[in-house]
Amino acid sequence: MGLGRLSDGLAPTPPMGWNSWNRFKGNVDERLVIESAEAMVASGMRDAGYRYVVVDDGWMAPQRDRDGDLVADPARFPRGIAAVADRVHALGLGFGIYTDAGTNTCMGLPASLGYEFRDARRFAEWGVDYLKVDWCHTSGMGPRTLYAKWAMAVHATRRPIVLSICEWGRARPWEWAGSIGHLWRTTWDIQPDWPSVMAILDRQADLHRFSGPDHWNDPDMLEVGNGELTIDESRAHFALWAILAAPLMAGNDLRDMPDEVRGAITAPEIIAIDQDPLGRQGRRVQSKDACEVWLRELAGGSRVVAALNRGTASREIAVTFGELGIDDRRVRVRDLWERADRSTAAGEILADTAPHSATVLRLVPY
Ligand code: GLA
Numbered sequence: 001m002g003l004g005r006l007s008d009g010l011a012p013t014p015p016m017g018w019n020s021w022n023r024f025k026g027n028v029d030e031r032l033v034i035e036s037a038e039a040m041v042a043s044g045m046r047d048a049g050y051r052y053v054v055v056d057d058g059w060m061a062p063q064r065d066r067d068g069d070l071v072a073d074p075a076r077f078p079r080g081i082a083a084v085a086d087r088v089h090a091l092g093l094g095f096g097i098y099t100d101a102g103t104n105t106c107m108g109l110p111a112s113l114g115y116e117f118r119d120a121r122r123f124a125e126w127g128v129d130y131l132k133v134d135w136c137h138t139s140g141m142g143p144r145t146l147y148a149k150w151a152m153a154v155h156a157t158r159r160p161i162v163l164s165i166c167e168w169g170r171a172r173p174w175e176w177a178g179s180i181g182h183l184w185r186t187t188w189d190i191q192p193d194w195p196s197v198m199a200i201l202d203r204q205a206d207l208h209r210f211s212g213p214d215h216w217n218d219p220d221m222l223e224v225g226n227g228e229l230t231i232d233e234s235r236a237h238f239a240l241w242a243i244l245a246a247p248l249m250a251g252n253d254l255r256d257m258p259d260e261v262r263g264a265i266t267a268p269e270i271i272a273i274d275q276d277p278l279g280r281q282g283r284r285v286q287s288k289d290a291c292e293v294w295l296r297e298l299a300g301g302s303r304v305v306a307a308l309n310r311g312t313a314s315r316e317i318a319v320t321f322g323e324l325g326i327d328d329r330r331v332r333v334r335d336l337w338e339r340a341d342r343s344t345a346a347g348e349i350l351a352d353t354a355p356h357s358a359t360v361l362r363l364v365p366y
Contacts, residue, residue: 005178005179005212005214005215006178006179006180006181006182006214006215007213007214008160008214009214010160010161010162010182010214011162011182011183011213011214011215011216012213012214012277012279013213013245013274013275013276013277013279014183014216014245014246014247014248014274014275015051015052015130015162015164015182015183015216015247015248015249016049016050016051016052016247016248016249016271016274016275017050017051017052017053017054017093017094017096017130017247017248017249017250018036018040018045018050018052018053018054018249018250018251018254019054019055019056019096019132019221019249019250019251020032020033020036020054020055020056020058021056021057021098021221021251022190022192022221022222022223022226022251022252023226023251023252023253024253025057025058026057026058026107027058028055028056028058028059028076029075029076029077030076030077030078030079030083030084033053033055033084033088034084034087034088035255036053036254036255037053037087037088037091037093038091039254039255039257040053040091040093040254041091041092041093043254043257043262043266044262044266045250045254045265045266046091046092046093048265048266048268048271049248049271049275050093050248050250051093051094052093052094052095052096052129052130052162052249053088053093053094053095053096054095054096054097054098054130054132054249055084055096055097055098056098056132057098057100057105057106057107057109057134058073058076058107058109059072059073059076059077059081059097059098060072060073060105060109060110061073061074061110062109062110063110064110064115068115068118069118069119069122070099070110070112070115070119070122080126081097081126082125082126082127085126085127085128086127089127094129094130095126095127095128095129095130096128096129096130096131096132096162096164097123097126097128097130097131097132098131098132098133098134099111099112099119099123099131099132099133099134100112100133100134100135100136100137100138101113101133101134101135101138101141101143101146101147101150102134102135102136102137102138102139102141103137103138104136104137105134105136105137106134106136106137111134111136111137112133113137113138113141113146116149116150116152116153117152117153117156119153120150120153120154120156120157120161121153121156121157123157123161124157124158124159124161128159128161129159129160129161129162130161130162130164131154131161131162131163131164132164132166133147133150133163133164133165133166134166135166135167135168135170142171143165143167143170143171143173144171144176144180147165147167147177147180147181148180150163150180150181151163151180151181162182162183163180163181163182163183164181164182164183164184164218164247165177165180165181165183165184165185165218166184166185166218167184167185168185168187168188168189169184169185169186169187169188169203173185173186174186174207174210174211174217175210177215178210178211178212178215179215181215182214182215182216183215183216183217183218183247184216184217184218185218185219185220186203186204186207186217186218186219187199187200187203187219187220189220190219190220190221190223191223191227192223192226192227192228192229193223193227193228193229194228194229194233194356196223197223197229197233197236197237197240198310200219200220201219201240201244203219204217204219204244205283205284207281208244208280208281208282208283211245211279211281212279212280212281213279216245216246216247216281217244217245217246217281218246218247219241219244219246221247221249221250221251222237222238222241222248222249222250222251222252222265223237223251223252224237224238224250224251224252224261224264224265225250225252225253225257225258225261225264225265226251226252230356231260231261231264232354232355232356232357233356233357234261234264235264235337235357235358236306236308236356236357236358238264238265238267238270239270239273239306239336239337239358239360240294240306240308240358241274242270242271242273242274242296243273243281243282243294243295243296243304243306244281244282245274245276245279245280245281245282245296246274248265248271248274250265252265267336267337269334269336269339269362270336270337270360273296273298273304273336273360273362276296276298276299277299278297278298278299280296280297280298281296282294282295282296282297282304282306283295283296285319285323285324286319286323289311289315290309290310290311290315291307291308291309291310291311291315291317291353292307292308292310293305293306293307293308293317293319293323294306294308295323295324295325298362301365302362302363302364302365303324303325303326303362303363304336304360304361304362304363305319305324305349305351305360305361305362305363306358306359306360306361307319307349307351307353307358307359307360307361308353308357308358309353309354309355309356309357309358310356311355312355312356313355314352314353314354314355315352315353315355316350316351316352316353317350317351317352317353317359318348318349318350318351319348319349319351320347320348321346321347321348321349324349324363326363326365328365328366329346329347330344330345330346330366331344331345331346331363331364331365331366332344332363332364332366333345333349333361333362333363334361334362334364335359335360335361336360336361336362337359337360342361344366345363349361349363
């Protein structure tokens with residue numbers, strides 16, 4: 001466990017999957033997890049790149065067993081966790097689980113403080129491929145030390161497990177977590193409304209230096225298709241998370257998706273931005289009058305631009321090649337939501353952008 005960044009190849013691009021929390025909170029059971037995994041396949045999400053099916057808080061019984069092991073709530077998971085993981089694996093997917101570094105989970109269920117090695121071993125035996133470790137009930141504990149212990153515990157299992165650090169950005173994890181885990185939350189919990197998505201976005205603007213292959217900033221799981229978000233807002237949220245090289249963990253009900261939501265979270269050209277092999281997180285290059293421009297550099301020299309209109313009236317957002325760091329006189333422009341080439345551009349890009357939406361353009365130098 002050196003001081004450098006992780007480079008174990010477990011998360012060369014940001015992890016993609018589904019997590020139960022945003023939509024279902026603690027109402028998790030075997031049926032929900034298996035049906036969600038099946039829906040991930042049937043909806044085309046697996047083929048679009050989604051991989052992990054993660055059960056968040058609420059799966060444990062209120063007490064450890066006599067040996068000191070965490071056990072699943074027998075009413076919710078009557079066949080235990082390993083049986084669920086087996087079913088998820090049989091669908092060609094990875095299985096993820098949740099615990100908490102403190103004495104209790106955020107829901108007050110038993111958590112892992114003092115049991116790190118035991119719990120990691122048990123998770124590995126169950127077939128866990130992705131582990132989220134939360135930070136409730138940790139008073140007096142230092143996150144850096146405790147998450148380093150988790151990294152050792154996971155490593156000791158010899159099973160490849162993606163480690164998701166969830167201390168909400170309080171101790172500036174971007175400065176230390178890259179040598180410990182594959183992703184770390186940078187903020188408090190997201191909510192399914194536009195002000196929350198925008199507030200979280202603002203907190204990411206200066207974090208692009210800290211992320212890259214196998215170590216990603218995590219601005220929290222997706223709310224696409226949840227709560228009060230309109231489809232334009234959901235699309236903007238999704239595209240901006242792709243610009244941020246964020247983990248794409250869907251948080252909606254996969255079993256019951258309107259076509260436009262399914263279309264948004266499986267949009268191949270947006271996902272390709274998130275999963276770009278260069279792994280360079282985007283940044284904000286313009287912000288004025290409720291309009292912003294975000295830029296991400298891609299492998300092969302092309303760039304993607306998101307023109308974001310946070311206001312309530314349609315706007316034409318202009319961005320110069322100087323702001324984008326483009327020297328080429330002329331670029332090809334492709335609209336990634338429309339999946340269509342636009343005319344070429346030179347010197348400046350103009351994007352007509354509806355309120356609470358983002359125009360997403362890929363610029364390819366000639
Ligand atoms: C915290 C985390 C959430 C979720 C809940 C579960 O709030 O930040 O993502 O895991 O706990 O209780």
